[in-house]
Amino acid sequence: MKVVFLLMPRLHLLDLSGPAQVFSTADDLGCPYQLHYVAEQEDVVTAQGVRLRAETVWPVTGPDDLVVVPGWRSPMLKGGPRPSRETLGRLVAHHAGGGTVASVCSGADLLGQAGLLDGRRSTTHHELQDELAERYPRTRVERDVVYVVDGRVVTSAGIASGIDLALHLVAGQHGPAAAARVARSMVVYARRSGEESQDSAMLRHRWHLRDAVHRAQDRIDASFAEPLRLAELARGCGVSERTLTRQFVESTGLTPLRYQQTLRLERAEHMIGHGATVDAAARAVGFADARMLRRLRSRAA
Structure with missing residues (x-):
């Protein structure tokens, strides 16, 4: 399974590194994942000042693959990154082809720009929820939840919630026991979204x-x-x-x-x-x- 991270300028390191660590650890434990990092330019400056090097050519993706949009530092969604039509088209085409798209924190804004939140439930960081609802009135913003899954569009609340999102996706792909092993290796709690009950005892008793x-x-x-x-x-x-x-x-x-x-x-x-x-x-x-x-x-x- 390919996991493609779409990197925007001033992205938060933990929005990226949290999910990347989950999938990387899962791969180490025998659940195969290939991680790719793409951007509109090779050098991406993070909000924490670290410069990252990304590919500008997207890998070929299919229905089993995932595209993740980490969030970025911005007091408001307005004035944030405005990717090219080609980049937004990549997101739309991947989803239309049966693939899954996900966002962490303000990354939901890119999914909104691509029209992928229309008619769906979503969430983002609590400080950005009102603006997300205002900018994209055709989405129903869920509050006080860690992440929201609506079909093949997954949005999460912010920063560390990307870890929870990634663990959920690993559990869906390889089972809750695999997600629990990843969480244990990372020394984090294996948990699910605040919007739903823990539906697996393998995760429910790992706190x-x-x-x-x-x-x-x-x-x-x-x-x-x-x-x-x-x-x-x-x-x-x-x-x-x-x-x-x-x-x-x-x-x-x-x-x-x-x-x-x-x-x-x-x-x-x-x-x-x-x-x-x-x-x-x-x-x-x-x-x-x-x-x-x-x-x-x-x-x-």
């Missing part, structure tokens, strides 16, 4: 920084349908069974077994929602029969 518990979760995530042997799990994490259980509960509110059951239940519900019988779903997620699954479903109801 902690305990390494042993993260390692235990990684192992359970990868094989939650297999029998859970606490002694082996603790040994693999380098702690005692008692210590692992205590830290796991303190970090997630669940025992390792209950966490495994939560993953099994979540997967089973997904399968049942797509036409599987309760018996078939129970077997697929590791239950010996459907009785335990039925009990867990009744508790969650």
